[in-house]
Amino acid sequence: MNSVEKRAILGVGGIFALRMIGLFMIVPVFSVYGDNYAHATPFLIGLAVGIYGLGQAIFQIPMSLAADKFPRKPIIMLGLILFAAGGIIAANATDIYQVIIGRALAGSGAVSAVLMALLADVTREEMRTKAMATMGLTIATSIMLAFAFGPLLVGSLGISGLFWLTAGFAILAMLLLFVVPTPMRVLKHNLDNKSIGEQLATVLKIGDLNRLHVGIFALHLTMTAIFVILPHQLTEVMGLSVRQQGLVYLPLLFVGFAVAIPFIIIAEKKRKMRQVFLSAIAVMTAALAFLAFGSQIGVGIIVGLLLYFMGFNLLEATIPSWISKRAPVANKATAMGLNSSSQFLGAFVGGAMGGLLLNQSNLLAWGLLSLVMGIALLLIIPIAQPPYLSSTTVTIPKNINIQDWSRQMLAVDGVDELVVMAKEQVAYLKLDKTQLTDDSRQQLSSLAQSPLDI
Template structure:
């Protein structure tokens, strides 16, 4: 990776981490501490956990579609501002309805898809899976870390303190956004002339993208439901107090990482993404079904959760990369937005479902979640391997007219996308080598003012 990619991954990863920790610190403790709010019921407690996902699901798509037409960074800043305001509203709430409103407001700052699209803009194709896998692992690490931090901190700062931390993390994320490179995209087709309906229709017509959207929906539905249910089970089966439960989550996370990383490398290097992806879903189905029969015992509960985390890490790492490869170049943020919308819609239904399952038997709870993942496996099974393109870096000539030069590059056969970073003096080209000719390579070398090895 070059210095621009490292800076982008570090900054965007930091933004994701701060948002996820702020969001998920609440999840493992709210099913217990949420009952202290006025008017709280099991359903409303689950709704307060999941309502953030509903806000994200509603606003991800319009914000991401707009980000395909307008600069991405200002939209991310606006989303982080809403996230901070929502945290403040929840922190000052005295009843469960105030918490629900705050969480819903925070959820309206729906910029996960925009951030993934921005990351795709500033990373080369051959580094894309590594970058997206880093984001996926960052998200998974942040979630697990938040599950450890929330129980440890809630006794001293209370639920209000956790919500104040959420707002503070959002402000820090705004500062990190300043470090992210600011790209200028150059496309073959002018998206400004497309209606919103046509833009959305083009993305929704791609069957494999829809399969990925359902996959992320099922993943986050089960994950959110699990962490509404699991705190009570860890207390009943292992006798762990809430503040001790992070000692279970973190080792499982690290073991899951150690097992998942080699398969992520295989998925990209050996072009086996489909096989790894479907295997990960199958592992999650097996994990949830094993919890159906074995979660009443300590070893069964730990092994089942460990298997689930392995599959979770694999899907979190591969889905964003797959979306970036398969999505139309001009509608990349729209595709990412639909996927993020599906993700958070799953979190919403998972929170509500987890609340309803709190008073149900464990076999019914785990069996139902296992059925959701089994359905996902059946629906996703026909998916094809993603396209494997490549990228190269070109130096921008010092005296060049940037607009004219980038349009010249874009007009070369085999060039699908150009992302220009004027401050850094470089441009990334997304290439389809099957369409490149000797003449194309010669033209690109002339525009680069030195021979390109492509």
């Protein structure tokens, strides 16, 4: 990876980590501490946990559509401001309805897809797989760390203190945004004259993308529901306080993470993404089915959770990479927005479902969650392997008009996309090598004013 890509991964990864830790620290403790708010009921507690997902689901798509037409960074900044404001409202809440409002406002800062699209802009095709997998692992790790540290911190900070941390993390994320390079995208097909309906239709016609949306929906539905149900079961079965439960999540996180890494490498390097992806869903389905019968004893809970976390890490790491490969060049943010909307809609439904299942039998609660993952597996099975494209890096020649130079580069046959970072004097060319000819290679070398290895 070059220095531009490393900066981008550091900045975007840091923003993701701060947002995810802030959001998910609440999840494993709120079903217990939420009773302290006025007007709290099991359903409203579950709603407060999952409502941020509804805000994300509603606003991901419009923000992503805008990010395919306008610069991405101002949209990300707006989302982080809303995220911070929601944390402040929840931190000052005295009843459950105020918490729900704060969580909903935080969720309306729906910029996950825009962040992914920004990262895709500033990474080469060959490095994009590694970058997206890194983001997937960052997201999965951040969520798991949040599940671990939320219970450890709530005793000293209280629920309001965790919400204040959420707001503080949002401010830090705003500062990190300045670390990420600012790209200028140049596309063969301009979106300025495309309606929102046309943008959406282009993406919704791709069946494999829709299957990925189903996968992320089921993943976050089950994950959110689990952490509404689980704190009570760990107390009843293993006698653990909420603070002690964080010490259960941490080792499971690291073991599940370590086991998942070799399979992520196999998926990317050996181009076995489909096989690994479907296997991960099957493992998660089996893990939830195991919990339906084995969660009456501590060992059963530990084994079931470990299997689930292994599959969780695999899916979180592979889905962003797959979306970046399969999405149309000019509609990357829109495709990622639909995926993020599905993700957070799943979290919303999972939070509400977890609240409803809180007082149900283990067989019913875990069995229903296993059924959700099983149905998702059946719907996703027809998915094909993602395409594998190529790109190259060009140092922008000195003393040229970058706009004119970009248009000339993009006019060459075989060039699908050009991303220019004028400050760094670097451009990325996304190439379809099946359309490259000897003449087009010579044209590109001439425009680059140096030989290109393509």
